[in-house]
Amino acid sequence: MFQNFRLAMAWVHTWFGLFLGFVLMVVFFFGSLSVFDREIDRWAIPESRxxxxxxxxxxxxxxxxxxxxxxxxxxxxxxxxxxxxxxxxxxxxxxxxxxxxxxxxxxxxxxxxxxxxxxxxxxxxxxxxxxxxxxxxxxxPDDQLKIGSRFFYPLHYSLNLHWKDLGYWIVGLAALIMLVALVTGVIMHRKLFRELFTFRPNKSNQRSILDLHNLTGVVALPFHFMFAFTGLVIFAGIYFPVTHTQLEPLHDLHEVMExxxxxxxxxxxxxxxxxxxxxxxxxxxxxxxxxxxxxxxxxxxxxxxxxxxxxxxxxxxxxxxxxxxxxxxxxxxxxxxxxxxxxxxxSAVERIDEFLTGLHLQHFRHWLLRWLYVLGGLTGCACIATGFLFFVEKRKRQHAKRGQIGSRVVDALAVTTVTGMLIATLGILIANRLLPVSLPARGTWEQYCFWGIWGLAMVHAFWRTAPVARARLAPAWGEQCWAIAVLAVSAVVLNWITTGDHLLKTLSAGYWPVAGVDLFMLVSALVAVLTARRLQRRARPQPADSGELSGEAAHA
Amino acid sequence: MPENVLLLAALLLSVIGLGWFALALDVHWKQACGKQARGVASARGLRLFGGVALALSLILCLQVDHPTMAALVWIMSLAGAALIVAFALSWRPHWLALLAARPPRRQAG
Structure with a gap:
């Protein structure tokens, strides 16, 4: 079917990575936020500050x-x-x-x-x-939603999709595919060490996107691998439920003996x-x-x-x-x-298990390592997002010529899962500050806001990626970046207005849970603005890409 | 506080170590130092320096934390350091000339 092993691996990497990449994006991003789930809870529930x-x-x-x-x-x-x-x-x-x-x-x-x-x-x-x-x-009060530990964190491992535990299974499959994507990615990458530090932002779009994909994938490879693997270890009991299926009598007897x-x-x-x-x-x-x-x-x-x-x-x-x-x-x-x-x-086996689960669940007190985990998680997000972008960049001209919509659909889904997800995340925080305190089932409404806003972002993404079908840059990316900037600043301002805890106050009091969330949102706003402006510059007509692609890029 | 200082030093050593590893590659050496000859900073020597710096970084991590935690801090610090070195090479390559104790390549970037 394929000329050589590497091409076969490239096929697996491309298609499995694409389909489960959308899930992995959610898992990586909300996993990164979960590192500070308790701190996000403080932001969302002012009484607990x-x-x-x-x-x-x-x-x-x-x-x-x-x-x-x-x-x-x-x-x-x-x-x-x-x-x-x-x-x-x-x-x-x-x-x-x-x-x-x-x-x-x-x-x-x-x-x-x-x-x-x-x-x-x-x-x-x-x-x-x-x-x-x-x-x-x-x-x-019972109906206050702990947005960090009860919404973002479960979103990370179950997508908050509880019907027949389907979410756990989808995330598990995605983690397995993550491992496959890492192995196939390393096989495809011919110059793992020689190009370890290589990012050429001034080369063609395709080349620089692929550079960034490789860079973010390789430098945090141990992190990506260990987290996908330990995630599967933690839920092994769900994925191999033998103790409550074939071996139930044995399990019950063991409980008594124990x-x-x-x-x-x-x-x-x-x-x-x-x-x-x-x-x-x-x-x-x-x-x-x-x-x-x-x-x-x-x-x-x-x-x-x-x-x-x-x-x-x-x-x-x-x-x-x-x-x-x-x-x-x-x-x-x-x-x-x-x-x-x-x-x-x-025992030795228990020790290994405790280390692997502890490494992932991080109950330890070590702020530097927590932040390095966030860095690892966000690096993973960048790796997945650039994977989508590369898929689109590589195919959009061909698709435009043939009148196919494949790359436009992928681009729209990429906008939804990258910028759309950030908009939804900021949306639930804003809803948390705006919904009246006396509203019954307020936490449920906050969740509706999250999914509703994400749905709207998806509609916008499908609408504003039309130019991709003509092999041009989708305006959806830039527009959603502006939305992120506006929403992030609004969330910080709303926190100030509704609770009185502005940054000067939280910083001078050294109350990092709230100051940290606010600062993180402001930095996100800044990054979003810089990205949007860069995209605007890119959108202007430019001479056709002249960069020659290496063999690796050509068949990825 | 000394713990934070040690960790900061460990991070810095990771960046320097990986910077030396990067300079050991011809393409990155040219980015940082242009056409200047390597002289004593041979690829092998830079790799050796890089290795020593990373080892020192690990030792500092071990001074602060339990070995299991120190290992994770060190591995994750390498990921961060590699990103810093890579982005420095993309946008401010002449900064790395400092590590080679050379004047930076003229009209960098």
Whole structure:
């Protein structure tokens, strides 16, 4: 079918890269934003703009909040079809309580899972969540959308497409294709080292776009490869769901055996028992970590079989000081406070797994590395975007001659996923500042704004890429760059007007979460303006491209 | 604070190291220094210097963080440094003449 191996690889790289590139663009961009998801949350929820807090006292603050919690209406409604008889008004048997925080969280997220009487599967629970101010225990309003950690972050790994978990599968496929694209790309690239530092902006469009594609792909190659790979490792349980398909009985048996081995009860005893002081257990856990020369804060605290004689408390350390996502969990009998188990040191395989997942999920405290991750992610975006541009540049004259619309469609989709995505992102932040605070289901409206604005950007992209069909530059690119600049500045100004937190104030107070988001948007606006102006210059008639293309470019 | 200084120095060494690696390639040497002869700055020597600078950069990273974290910081700093060197070669190639201890090529850019 192909003359040689390299041509076959080029075909795979071009077509698979094109189709899944649109997904990868979303994954890379929102992945980059997710590095600072907690900080974006601060921007979106002005009430939560204060310093990060440690895990508060369970006995005084958390316990009353947990006792007051109930499952969410959505969770109860989803469960309704899998229960015999009506659902109860009040759920009395909490199975699991949990609180999770990081060194970047001012507010604390809690969750609780409840047993459902007469459920077809007695192990299936209904869930409730709540966000509190850990200094007082006061709850924050439920319908505030944490745009960073609850919208951008899930967009990164599931596209927020939850129907039959389709989003996870699409992202997984895209990650797999990313690995394929990297390998095929390296094979196609004949001068990987000799042209490592090569970017020739003054050569022909095609040449300089290909240079930039190669540069951004190669310099961050370890990053691209490791993140696509570790992303797949993290979701391996979803992509190979054997434990809940073919091997379900084995999985269930293993759970029971494991609980016998660890001494952590698998079932409730059915005998009520009070909860002893969890604060004392936390102190004991911290003492044991310190004795192991790993003094640290609590990152995750969970109670299992709440209020039962078999109940136990698990306390995990926050992993701020290393890459590996370890917990050094210590487990206590909930009613007596005695230590049931200390998690043993991980095996070699577990160590590798913890390193790979930790590398991707980044719970560590290291601002430089966070920013370098953002750089890596944005480099990936640039690599994918220049891939689209190269596809269009290479084919548009030929398509124009033959009257085909292929390159115009690809260009329109590229505009949608590159500049259109930025417009939608700024759109949700602006909606967050403009929608009335009293609006019911405000968070849902913010999400509608995001998708609606993105849809509009797509319509604009298809409309204003018509010149591509005549082998000319699409005005859509420049116009959307101007839109980005205007929206980014508006978002910063709206933050100032609606909250009073302007840049001088946040910078002088050293409140980086909000100052950082504002500054990042202003820099984006500047880059957008520079790009738009450059595009305007390019759009003017110029002598035909004379640059000779190397063989590599010709068949890419 | 000294931690930040060490990390900054590590980043700088990455840029310098990769800059030397770039100058070891004839095409980039000409971009930065024009037709001046390489003299003692042979391609091999520059690669050696580059290697030493990158190794020092890694050592500085290891001074600050746990080895697993230091390795990631170092690898990512190389990505950033490579971009800086590449863009410098595109727009301000004469800056790299500094690394070769040569007067920059005349009428650069």
């Amino acid at each position: 204060f310093e990060p807090q440690p895990m508060p006292s369970f006995d005084e603050i958390l316990k009353p909040v947990f006792e007051d919690m109930q499952p969410s209406r959505e969770s109860v409604d989803q469960m309704r079809s899998r229960v015999d008889g009506p659902m109860p008004e009040h759920f009395d048997t909490p199975v699991r309580w949990g609180a999770y925080t990081t060194h970047r969280d001012p507010v604390l997220g809690l969750f609780a899972g409840y047993q459902v009487p007469n459920a077809h599967n007695p192990d299936e629970l209904v869930w409730g969540t709540r966000t509190i101010d850990p200094r007082t225990g006061e709850s924050l 609980s016998q081995e660890t001494g952590l009860p698998h079932e409730r005893a059915g005998v009520a028992a009070p909860i002893a002081s969890v604060d004392a257990m936390v102190a004991e856990a911290q003492r044991r970590w310190a004795a192991r020369d790993m003094a640290g804060d609590v990152g995750f605290l969970a109670l299992q079989h709440v209020g039962d004689a078999n109940g136990y408390v698990s306390i995990y350390r926050a992993g701020t000081d290393r890459i590996a996502l370890t917990g050094e969990g210590i487990h206590f009998n909930a009613s007596t406070g005695e230590v049931l188990r200390e998690d043993p040191p991980p």
